Amino acid sequence: xxMYLPFFWEEIKKENTMEKESKRxxxxxxxxxxxxxxxxxxxxxxxWPESVTGKLDLVFLxxxxxxxxxxxxxxYFDPPYFEWFQFNKDCTEFYNFEECLEYIEEFMSxxxxxxxxLGFSMAAILCAAIPGMQREGVALTKVPKIKxxxxxxxxxxxxPSFGVPKLAxxxxxxxxxCPSLHFLGEKDYQKKDGEVLLECFVDPQVIxxxxxxxxxxxxxxxGEIILGFIEKTFQKNLGTRAHxxxxxxxxxx
Numbered sequence: 001x002x003m004y005l006p007f008f009w010e011e012i013k014k015e016n017t018m019e020k021e022s023k024r025x026x027x028x029x030x031x032x033x034x035x036x037x038x039x040x041x042x043x044x045x046x047x048w049p050e051s052v053t054g055k056l057d058l059v060f061l062x063x064x065x066x067x068x069x070x071x072x073x074x075x076y077f078d079p080p081y082f083e084w085f086q087f088n089k090d091c092t093e094f095y096n097f098e099e100c101l102e103y104i105e106e107f108m109s110x111x112x113x114x115x116x117x118l119g120f121s122m123a124a125i126l127c128a129a130i131p132g133m134q135r136e137g138v139a140l141t142k143v144p145k146i147k148x149x150x151x152x153x154x155x156x157x158x159x160p161s162f163g164v165p166k167l168a169x170x171x172x173x174x175x176x177x178c179p180s181l182h183f184l185g186e187k188d189y190q191k192k193d194g195e196v197l198l199e200c201f202v203d204p205q206v207i208x209x210x211x212x213x214x215x216x217x218x219x220x221x222x223g224e225i226i227l228g229f230i231e232k233t234f235q236k237n238l239g240t241r242a243h244x245x246x247x248x249x250x251x252x253x
Contacts, residue, residue, distance in 0.1 A: 025057040026115045026234045028150070029108065033121030035071035035081040038062045041120060043077075044215040052223045056230065059111060063123075064103040065096060084126055085165075092163035100126070101139045101167065108143045115234060116148040120215060121190075124154030125162065128197055131178035132171030139167055148179040148233045150226075153213050155193030156200055162193075172200045179233045180204045181226065187212040205229055 032041035038060035045060075046053055063082035071081040086095040108114055119127030127149050133139035134146065156172060158164040180201040184194045190213055198204045207225055209216040218226070 025055060026230050027057040027059065027113070028230075029104075029112075029114045029117045030058055030060045031084070031104075031117065031119045031123035031127060032060070032063065032082070033123060033153075035067040035069070035083050036073060036077070036120075037080060037082055040073065040077045041215070045118075047215075048218045049223055052218060052226055055227060058118075059114070061104070061107055064100060084122060087163075090163070091161060094163070094165040097165040098139075098167060101133070105140045105142055108140070113144050114146070116150065116230070117146055118150040118152070119154065120152040121154075121213065124151040125157060127151060128154050128180075128200070129157050129168045129171040131176050132173070133168055135176070136170050136173075138170075146178060148181070148230065150181045150183075150229075151194075151197070152183040152215060153185060153188055153190055153194065154182060154197050155190055156197045159193050159196045161190070175202045176200055177202045179229070181229045182206050183216060184208050185211045185213060185216065189213055 030038070030041055030045060032038055042058075042060045045058065063084040065083050065086070067079075067081035067083050068086065071079070073081070085097045085100045087093060117127045117130065119125075128151055130140060131146055131149065134141070140146075155162055157168045158172060178201070182194060182198060182204055184191055184206055186208065187210065188194065198206065205225065207216075207222050209222070216222075
């Protein structure tokens with residue numbers, strides 16, 4: 001009987017791990033907009049109802065590079081401001097894109113695992129491409145694959161307004177089978193880009209709002225959509241892991 005004790009304790013440890021997983025909040029990495037900051041995004045996101053934010057483990061990260069020019073939010077929010085990567089005037093050439101991804105990957109390795117990512121504006125464009133780049137094995141290969149994305153005022157690399165960084169050239173080569181929730185603002189100058197981005201994902205969910213290129217406030221309906229989207233994806237992944245665990249051969253006594 002003693003020879004089976006190691007198997008027995010291993011079974012208990014695995015079951016305890018699954019129980020902890022089922023009780024924890026979904027952990028989401030939140031990435032701010034162009035020449036903004038983690039502090040600013042956190043302030044805007046936490047304007048959402050506590051009934052939403054209180055059920056999520058939200059982590060905010062500053063971009064790796066100090067802003068090299070004027071920010072559109074100067075006068076509204078205090079500096080410092082940061083940017084994820086640089087690009088030319090036509091948004092057809094990109095600089096420090098690979099360094100940006102390495103920076104995010106290192107942070108995720110140290111502070112993860114993360115279930116999903118949320119991005120606003122330029123970060124939403126970046127976040128939209130991450131599942132495809134992970135699928136292609138060209139970026140964020142040292143961390144688990146992202147389970148869902150939340151994209152606020154997003155766009156597509158290779159869409160109407162943006163070129164494509166080399167690492168993202170095949171990110172949208174075929175539809176991305178990663179759950180996605182898209183915020184589309186009625187007055188957003190980037191709305192057309194956001195609609196094009198919808199076509200890149202399998203079964204995208206959408207929240208429409210009347211604002212422009214901004215983090216919108218949430219009404220009760222939008223809050224329910226966000227929580228429903230995250231909880232469905234989160235529980236589905238927990239179920240998949242439990243199924244994989246149950247399929248493993250167990251010790252026989």
